[in-house]
Structures are given as C-alpha cells and as structure tokens.
C-alpha cells in the first residue's frame with residue numbers, strides 16, 4: 001500500500017536533487033576540507049558554496065552562518081552563548097514562551113535548576129503570544145530572549161521581528177528557533193535585528209544531523225565546543241561535508257519552492273481542513289484563527305484518543321502525528337495545546353497533519369475519505385461520546 005506521508009514537521013524526505021548532490025562526497029571527494037592538499041581544498045570550496053546557498057535563503061552574510069549537527073545543538077548553543085558572553089553580574093533572566101520545542105524548553109528548565117530565572121510567556125487560545133506580557137517581562141536582568149518563529153505542532157507564527165526590536169532597544173540578545181519556518185515562509189535577516197537563528201536540515205528536505213546557527217555580525221558569541229579551528233573556531237569538529245553540501249542544495253531548492261509552499265501546499269492544507277470539518281462534527285482547528293505556516297494543520301477531535309486515530313490511520317499507511325506525548329503508558333496532551341488552554345477531552349484527541357510540496361490532491365482525497373469512518377468508529381466505543389449531547393446532533 002502506498003504511504004501517505006503527512007508528518008513533514010517531524011522530518012522530510014530528502015529531495016532527490018539533494019541526494020544526487022551529496023553522493024560524490026562519500027566516495028569520490030572524501031577529503032577533509034581543512035587539509036592543505038587540493039583534494040581536501042576542493043571539498044572546502046564546495047562547503048563555501050553551500051554556505052552561500054544557506055545565506056541566500058535567509059538574507060544573511062556567509063560569515064554569519066555556522067554549521068552545527070542539528071536544530072537542537074543550534075538552539076542550545078544560542079542560549080548558552082548568550083549567557084556566557086554576559087558580563088553584567090546578576091543578569092540571570094531568560095524570557096521564552098510556554099510552547100517552545102523541548103530543545104529550548106528542556107534547556108531552560110535545566111537552567112532554572114541552576115539558579116536562572118525563566119519567564120515562560122503565555123499564549124492565547126489560538127496560540128498567539130501575549131505581546132504586552134512580553135514587553136513587561138523584559139527587565140534589566142534579562143540576558144536573552146528565545147522565541148520560536150513558528151510552532152512545530154500548530155504552525156502558529158510569532159511576531160519575532162517585532163519582539164527582537166523590543167529586546168534590541170534594551171540591549172538584550174534575541175534568539176529565534178526558526179527550525180519550522182525556514183523554507184516555508186520568506187525570511188530576510190536584513191530586515192530585522194534578530195541576533196541568532198536556528199535551522200535544521202531535515203525539516204527542509206536535507207538529511208538529518210545537519211543544522212545551522214545564524215549569528216549576526218557584531219553579536220558577542222561563545223562557542224559550545226572546544227577543539228579544531230573549523231567554522232572559524234566557532235564550532236569545532238570536522239565538518240559533515242556531504243550533509244552540508246546537501247543542505248546547500250536544499251536551500252537552493254527552497255528559494256525556488258517557497259512560492260509553491262505558500263500557494264500549492266497551502267491550498268492542499270486548506271482543502272483538507274475544509275473537507276474534514278464538513279464531514280466530522282465536534283472538532284477544533286488549533287491555531288486556525290492565527291497566522292500560520294502554510295503546511296500545518298492541528299485538529300482536535302472530541303471524545304477520541306489521538307493515539308487511537310494514529311493507529312487506525314497507520315493501518316492505511318497514513319502518517320501523521322498526535323499532539324500528545326506518550327509517557328510511560330499514559331498519554332498526556334502536549335504542552336503546546338495545554339498552554340493554549342484546550343480542554344482535556346479535546347486536546348487528548350489531537351492530530352497534526354504537516355504537508356510538503358511532495359504531497360498531492362489524491363493523497364488529500366484519500367485522507368478525506370478514510371478519516372471520517374475512523375473517528376466514527378472510535379466514538380462508537382468512547383464512553384464519553386455515548387453520553388454527550390453532540391451524539392444526538394451528529
């Protein structure tokens with residue numbers, strides 16, 4: 001059975017053009033880019049070209065692009081660097097949001113245990129940031145702000161450029177986790193004051209295990225790794241050459257495809273949502289009223305378990321993800337949906353569909369046909385659905 005892959009916020013297919021670009025760098029051009037000989041030098045030249053492609057996608061300068069191993073490393077490095085370069089004693093406050101990815105949330109919680117004060121900003125029912133609360137949260141003690149550009153679960157976009165301006169006025173370092181935004185919406189670092197930005201290759205049709213940390217010229221920076229002089233000493237460790245070259249190609253393709261993301265992919269997503277809403281009662285589109293990524297749809301179905309929906313969809317080879325994280329046998333609704341104040345009986349039945357340019361109208365038709373009977377079947381065995389008033393109206 002054909003796979004219907006609608007889990008692109010988890011990871012994406014590596015573009016065939018990217019694979020083709022990478023392959024020679026495993027067996028033919030395997031030199032070390034730091035070597036003096038021209039065999040290695042050739043690879044070094046290709047890395048420079050890849051750096052240029054990454055810079056072009058986000059309107060950066062090439063010396064602002066640092067290759068890392070993943071989005072998580074970029075996120076961790078950004079926060080830890082901002083804290084390390086801070087020379088004012090007592091500046092131990094970090095501002096972030098309550099809906100960040102664990103790469104930021106987990107690190108901040110750990111730092112809280114080491115004496116840092118963390119403000120986790122609230123979001124409203126649509127996932128929007130409370131900008132008044134944000135402004136009030138910035139104090140003389142604030143060392144760094146980290147706010148995601150787009151949320152991985154709902155696709156909701158935060159006004160990070162505006163938030164960075166407010167931080168900049170107070171001389172606070174501003175970082176954004178743009179892992180889900182880069183390649184899906186236009187980003188131009190020439191138009192903002194953001195100090196640092198994280199990218200992950202595998203979210204934009206490059207391989208897993210390659211990331212970027214953008215660091216604006218003039219931003220004080222402290223490296224996480226100590227070792228060789230790679231990345232101008234800012235990130236030691238022999239470069240993942242094939243993956244960097246693949247990421248360069250993926251960024252080149254992203255420049256070409258960003259229009260398609262915002263027209264074709266958006267139209268697929270909107271039709272999927274519209275048709276599901278028409279066919280299934282008792283649901284909520286999470287973040288549906290907010291400014292959102294064009295590819296993401298997070299839907300809560302009342303009185304069913306997200307995991308059960310996923311299992312039944314999996315039998316049809318439909319890949320999506322649930323809004324809940326399964327921990328030790330009990331499934332808790334995700335921290336993102338909880339922060340949005342979504343009632344438990346809705347949040348527990350949440351599914352994220354995340355699309356890419358490789359999806360088709362036929363795939364949407366397949367899901368539109370198969371999902372309603374799945375929800376109906378699960379609701380028939382749901383005790384809370386049996387007693388709900390909605391059953392009579394369905």
Ligand code: PLP
Nearest residue numbers: 070071072101103152179180200
């Ligand atoms: N930040 C966000 C918003 C993400 O969605 C992810 C991955 O899901 C990450 C960070 C981590 O990226 P990586 O998997 O490259 O470590």
